[in-house]
Amino acid sequence: MTNEHSFAALEINGLEKTYNNGFQALKGISLNVKAGDFFALLGPNGAGKSTTIGVICSLVSKTAGQVSVFGHNIDTHFTEAKQCIGVVPQEFNFNQFEKVLDIVITQGGYYGLPRRVALERAEKYLRLLDLWDMRGMVSRTLSGGMKRRLMIARALVHEPKLLILDEPTAGVDIELRRSMWEFLEKVNATGTTIILTTHYLEEAESLCRNIAIIDAGTIIENTSMKALLRKLTREVFVLDTKEGISTELKLPGFVFRLMDEHCFEVEVDQHQTLNQLFELLAEQGITITSMRNKANRLEEMFVSVLNAPDDSEANDSEVDSSTTQAKGAAV
Amino acid sequence: MNMLGQWIAFKTIVYREIRRFLRIWVQTLVPPAITIALYFVIFGSLIGSRIGDMGGFDYMQFVVPGLIMMAIIQNAYGNVVSSFFGTKFQRNIEEMLVAPVKEITILLGYVVGGMTRGLAVGGIVTVLALFFTDLNVHNWWVTISMVFLTALVFSLAGFINAIFAESFDDISIIPTFVLTPMIYLGGIFYSVDLLPEFWANVSLVNPILYMVNGFRFGILGASDVGILQAYVMLLLFVAIGFSSALYLLTRAERLRS
Ligand SMILES: Nc1ncnc2c1ncn2[C@@H]1O[C@H](COP(=O)(O)OP(=O)(O)OP(=O)(O)O)[C@@H](O)[C@H]1O
Numbered sequence A: 001m002t003n004e005h006s007f008a009a010l011e012i013n014g015l016e017k018t019y020n021n022g023f024q025a026l027k028g029i030s031l032n033v034k035a036g037d038f039f040a041l042l043g044p045n046g047a048g049k050s051t052t053i054g055v056i057c058s059l060v061s062k063t064a065g066q067v068s069v070f071g072h073n074i075d076t077h078f079t080e081a082k083q084c085i086g087v088v089p090q091e092f093n094f095n096q097f098e099k100v101l102d103i104v105i106t107q108g109g110y111y112g113l114p115r116r117v118a119l120e121r122a123e124k125y126l127r128l129l130d131l132w133d134m135r136g137m138v139s140r141t142l143s144g145g146m147k148r149r150l151m152i153a154r155a156l157v158h159e160p161k162l163l164i165l166d167e168p169t170a171g172v173d174i175e176l177r178r179s180m181w182e183f184l185e186k187v188n189a190t191g192t193t194i195i196l197t198t199h200y201l202e203e204a205e206s207l208c209r210n211i212a213i214i215d216a217g218t219i220i221e222n223t224s225m226k227a228l229l230r231k232l233t234r235e236v237f238v239l240d241t242k243e244g245i246s247t248e249l250k251l252p253g254f255v256f257r258l259m260d261e262h263c264f265e266v267e268v269d270q271h272q273t274l275n276q277l278f279e280l281l282a283e284q285g286i287t288i289t290s291m292r293n294k295a296n297r298l299e300e301m302f303v304s305v306l307n308a309p310d311d312s313e314a315n316d317s318e319v320d321s322s323t324t325q326a327k328g329a330a331v
Numbered sequence B: 001m002n003m004l005g006q007w008i009a010f011k012t013i014v015y016r017e018i019r020r021f022l023r024i025w026v027q028t029l030v031p032p033a034i035t036i037a038l039y040f041v042i043f044g045s046l047i048g049s050r051i052g053d054m055g056g057f058d059y060m061q062f063v064v065p066g067l068i069m070m071a072i073i074q075n076a077y078g079n080v081v082s083s084f085f086g087t088k089f090q091r092n093i094e095e096m097l098v099a100p101v102k103e104i105t106i107l108l109g110y111v112v113g114g115m116t117r118g119l120a121v122g123g124i125v126t127v128l129a130l131f132f133t134d135l136n137v138h139n140w141w142v143t144i145s146m147v148f149l150t151a152l153v154f155s156l157a158g159f160i161n162a163i164f165a166e167s168f169d170d171i172s173i174i175p176t177f178v179l180t181p182m183i184y185l186g187g188i189f190y191s192v193d194l195l196p197e198f199w200a201n202v203s204l205v206n207p208i209l210y211m212v213n214g215f216r217f218g219i220l221g222a223s224d225v226g227i228l229q230a231y232v233m234l235l236l237f238v239a240i241g242f243s244s245a246l247y248l249l250t251r252a253e254r255l256r257s
């Protein structure tokens, strides 16, 4: 047995996928995820995230390229590779007519776990995911959030070293989302590498250490979350004022826009400070009652990166905030 | 995954298949029992008494082995085709594809599941038959091996049907247009001696003829075809069915995108 610790959890080289209808979903992707990492794969709808995950877990056949999981090539050492991976797919794919406990135990059986072990693990993970009381329910009758958690329990039954989640929190309420995050952080803390895709950038920002952004089948950014956020050149703030403001408002050097009589938006780029802004406002006798970020910081980053795929360092001053918002919402 | 792992995965699939048909027993076990019981009443008791001898036996005795075989064939086939197609349709086949289960393990799991259903229904029907006639088994070995081989062949056939099937229509077209004519023309209700020579020869390419006659030989000690020939043909169908099913599953372009 090779020492799996010396290998990356996931190594993808030149991965291409052309579907049978001739559509090229992946145009030569390379990625490296370190063992123990918490990794985000981000991208707009149709970017190729699920396709990439499908290839990694043998659900989609690849057209070209190499994929290794903890050093096991998925073509030549598929048994070992598959044992390392647990996957939570984007869409529900369990048998709707089976009971919760049966689904998890059966999955254990597919991985060769003796029934007794599968039962112990099923109990452990169903309890951790608050599903133990539902173990006798037919899966069809679970709520959407419970179904997601069932798929997480199912993915963990063979205790994989790499857990891949394709939009695990889609359609999950905020409270449950936060408890899922805590759960995933605990799983990661025990040494399990986690890769997730999400459309909630807040989720990526608060959970993940490293990130790749994929767009139209190409990786356009692959870096640490911190480095990515450092690239943020501009933030948009929304300020509410006590006094009514009019077109007479003067903020030389700042790009701003009046929203209504008591509210305006202002862009602050990396060379400007909030002190400068507040001095200018004070001079005009304007009192600020509240202030907030227009959008999640990562969301802004995301949009700017997507808009400037050739030059990710590019100043994004041409992106106006209405597009930011529109795109941000669509992400 | 080692042999033990594959064995566990195999058992998992078989249990899951058995759980499935027991869960929906009203659809899987009851209707065939009722249908076959009706055949017993109509062909055996009501009409049969007027038909007189068939192949040297009274008609009820002649037709019962064929009807038991019919139940086994339809249920082994039906179980695998609907279960495997359902697995594809609901996409829970992905649960097996992401795990290190070998294709041959998947195939054997489904096939044994289908055989179990076929044999379960066969058993029920046999018990019902005892209300209508006496069954004295002439040769247990032949009887039991014929039952197993038949269930095996039609489980494999159901599996192949399900691999190709892309819609619910596809899983009823073959049973309706191929399987049913084969069953009715397979010598269940009549002895092929009654057919004109040409049609009797055509019947010889029908696998069901060998199964029904082999089984009838096991029970009654008489058959339209040679028993050795029946075994050779059945083993041939098993070999063809098994290798095609495995080949199709391994290629599996229809399962993976
Ligand atoms: N089976 C298929 N046949 C043909 N094209 C496909 C198939 N599956 C996906 N595609 C196409 O490949 C592209 C990438 O799809 P994919 O599901 O990987 O995107 P995604 O990044 O996961 O998007 P989302 O965020 O919406 O889940 C899309 O344009 C999609 O239409």
Ligand SMILES: [Mg+2]
Residues within 6 Å of the ligand: A049, A050, A051, A090, A166
């Ligand atoms: Mg997707």
